[in-house]
Amino acid sequence: MQLSTAALYSTAQIRAAERQAIDRLGIPGRELMRRAGAALFRHIRQRWPEAGELTVFCGAGNNGGDGYEVARLAIEAGYRVIVYGLADPERLPADALSAYRDFLQAGGCVSGFEPGRSTIPGIVVDALFGIGLSRPVAAAYLPAIAAINAAAGPVVAVDVPSGLQADTGCIMGDAVAADLTVTFIGLKQGLFTGAAADCRGEVVCDDLQIGEVLEELDPACRLLTGVALPKRQRSAHKGQFGHVLLIGGNHGYSGAIRLAAEAALRAGAGLVSVATRAAHSGLVNIARPELMCRAAEQAGDLNDLLEKATVVVIGPGLGRDAWAQAMFDRALAAGKPSVVDADGLNLLARRNCRRDDWVLTPHPGEAARLLNCDTRQIGGDRYAAVAALQQRYGGVALLKGAGTLIDDGFKNHVVVAGNPGMASGGMGDVLAGLIGGLVAQGFTLGQAALAGAQLHAAAADSLAAEFGERGLLAGDLPPRIRELLNR
Structure with a gap:
């Protein structure tokens, strides 16, 4: 990369x-x-x-x-x-x-x-x-x-x-x-x-x-302006590009896990599985049959899926009820590289846990909960906030917002691409799935977070330049992400 x-x-x-x-x-x-x-x-x-x-x-x-x-x-x-x-x-x-x-x-x-x-x-x-x-x-x-x-x-x-x-x-x-x-x-x-x-x-x-x-x-920091992925060998097969498991989609939130899963596919992951509520398991892949969907009502339902997974994305549409907590606890216990987003972060804020093998992707509100402060403090010094997230929780911290910041504990990067059209539901789900898809392909957590943030924002900018910012949907991004990945 x-x-x-x-x-x-x-x-x-x-x-x-x-x-x-x-x-x-x-x-x-x-x-x-x-x-x-x-x-x-x-x-x-x-x-x-x-x-x-x-x-x-x-x-x-x-x-x-x-x-x-x-x-x-x-x-x-x-x-x-x-x-x-x-x-x-x-x-x-x-x-x-x-x-x-x-x-x-x-x-x-x-x-x-x-x-x-x-x-x-x-x-x-x-x-x-x-x-x-x-x-x-x-x-x-x-x-x-x-x-x-x-x-x-x-x-x-x-x-x-x-x-x-x-x-x-x-x-x-x-x-x-x-x-x-x-x-x-x-x-x-x-x-x-x-x-x-x-x-x-x-x-x-x-x-x-x-x-x-x-x-x-x-x-003090580096401004990320572009990313290029290596070409694949002509003999490549799906087994070389990993298996992403996405966990989420509680009652009423099937769209979030669907967006994240398609982004993982468009990122180039070899296989993508979704573990979700039984009521949603037959719906999530109706328009995207490449997704493998499984009903998971008990934590034990994740066991074989976690065993096969290269990386776990947990949080999109997860909720905060007993089911969500059980899914979250079982996913973390598996010890797999992870991308934690949305309600996964809200559940993480309830416990003291530090790992080196995850990417955390909070927006300012979630960051405030993780750091037990208010959003004004996050906005008052975003560089200090992302550093505090990384120091407290380990791994790679990605603080979303205008000028997204990524801190892996060694270097700090900022992504200036992006536009106000991204202020709509589901954008973070797409980013989480995209990062998971890149991790599955063998990129480091830091590389995947950097490339994911840049490609996600660049895709939104490309669409806004063509159609305008208002009305930009999270679901518009995955096809454009694919285009950018292959340029």
Whole structure:
């Protein structure tokens, strides 16, 4: 399996790289700021070549200095430029103060921002806060953020959208919704998960010609951008691609186990069996006869199925009643590699159990139950949440949501593909079955979780591009997943 990834960094790593560039490579901080301003202006001109007006909002730190730098370049290029200073420029850090004075020397002037009265023409540059934001946005800045978001023109964020925490992707009270984020030195991990999806727009990175210092650091996370599976040998047979057993489909929930089972088939598993309620066992495979369905009303009914299984997927439509608990306990006792989803996770939250041979696939609500906290804590730092899940329960933890996170205890990955059309019932069932189908074929749990999450999201994106996001159904995904697996 081949995975395409990009490195993501924490703010501490970015600061360390910047310090190395200054101290070891001898590049002054003011020169790095000039390079940042030049990169900003270059991307603005490339994306909007006909533009001639720029409105820049500058804050109190070096991010504000980047704003003054791009404003100076725009003046020199003949743009009409308005700069709103939200802090006293004379109290800026040294490099930013130098950029401000160069801006004045170029003929610029700073205006005070008056909510409801100040005009905001042309392209809007958000240079209020950088990567150092660690507390909620002060009330004095909120009207400026609201005005930026209400502006008619496109919005460009400097390094990170103001109000977005660069490590966690959490919004600190309010945040700028950018059309383009030009980030510097390296990609920040907070740009790619959680609420960042509503703020970042397109993200481009300029390393300011100091990329060599980042190569000495282990990335905090990796952004997964593509996956390719190896071709099968011409002599291949079904026995080489494993047997997936899916357990679930309690009364009223036969659809969940059916979706998961078809996804396992479309993933390429050799054989797929379903253990479900007797009332459903003759129904689940009516439109998909390739599925082998078995009635399982007692835990003992699973014995021969578990013996044959390569991997067990438990949870889709499982419920939380006595039957569900019995099925869950028997499946875990078998000691087979497992994918635990949906009500399997809710049952797991009731017990203290840690294993290295499973993939857990919670959404934020299930993650909160597993960690005995609330969903606000999960959303406040998704990277910390997925790490806590993995540390407590072992194996591979996959935290679903915008910017799905996968932590195997050694590396952390984020999948940025996907779209709001996936906010519908059954999507998680398809993902669980897909991962199970990949595990059955011999991929490691980590590989299967990464590839499954990426292919699942990419299939949804492909369908949304063709038909739109609204009305996207979980059942639409398995045929498109098959297409992507074979490209």
